[in-house]
Amino acid sequence: MDIILGKKRILIISYSFSSQTRNLLNGLIDGLQGSEMEVHWEQLSPVSDLRFPIGTISATVIMMVQTFLRKRYPVQPLSSLCFQPWDLVILAGPTWSYNPSGPVLSLIDRDGKRLFSGKTVLPFISCRGYWRVHYFGLKGLLRRCGASVAPPIVFSHPTPEPWRTIGVFLKLAGKAPDVGSSWFRRFYPKYGHSRQQVEDSRKVGMELGEHIKAGNPLDHPLFTTPVRGEDEG
Numbered sequence: 001m002d003i004i005l006g007k008k009r010i011l012i013i014s015y016s017f018s019s020q021t022r023n024l025l026n027g028l029i030d031g032l033q034g035s036e037m038e039v040h041w042e043q044l045s046p047v048s049d050l051r052f053p054i055g056t057i058s059a060t061v062i063m064m065v066q067t068f069l070r071k072r073y074p075v076q077p078l079s080s081l082c083f084q085p086w087d088l089v090i091l092a093g094p095t096w097s098y099n100p101s102g103p104v105l106s107l108i109d110r111d112g113k114r115l116f117s118g119k120t121v122l123p124f125i126s127c128r129g130y131w132r133v134h135y136f137g138l139k140g141l142l143r144r145c146g147a148s149v150a151p152p153i154v155f156s157h158p159t160p161e162p163w164r165t166i167g168v169f170l171k172l173a174g175k176a177p178d179v180g181s182s183w184f185r186r187f188y189p190k191y192g193h194s195r196q197q198v199e200d201s202r203k204v205g206m207e208l209g210e211h212i213k214a215g216n217p218l219d220h221p222l223f224t225t226p227v228r229g230e231d232e233g
Helices: 020-034 057-068 102-116 132-144 163-172 195-213
Strands: 009-014 038-043 088-096 120-127 153-156
Touching: 009 020, 020 038, 020 088, 020 120, 020 195, 057 163, 088 102, 088 132, 102 132, 120 132, 153 195
Parallel strands: 009 038, 009 088, 088 120, 120 153
Antiparallel strands: none
């Protein structure tokens, strides 16, 4: 990719297990490009495929325990573009058992200092709702790599508790709590993020792009955290 003179350059590195982060980033990137940002999106690919849904209750419980203990999942090498100069790096992914995902942790272990040293990194978090431990742990790892870490952009699933926790677990275990006419669907109409949140992410991208074009620092929160849209069936 050729460097486009005069444009601010943003690198987005992401991992999406169930496409929720990917859906939000489609909106964000549309907004950034509408603000005339140059964007390169690098999607992490695990060396061994991670299946969604996991498929069984027992396998889901095992993975939840492993991710709580910050198990790493090695990822394929990044493209050379990622190591070019960038005005901002957005590191995006889901919360796994209060932590950054295993592929993101593996990336930081392997390439963190080379990727993030001397750069401003903006965490972009998709979560069920419990994002603070994820953010503070990620911030510590990035700072040890020499990065300046901006306040995060956080999108949480809009369905209220306890239904979203139960619904996410069932979805991971291979059930379909948001399909059909079961009584549970009255309380859990949709897995993950809503269409409104994807649109909200586009607006966030436009606002972020204008903020960067103006040369404003990213040292204080720009957006409501977490960003929650109205639930849509």
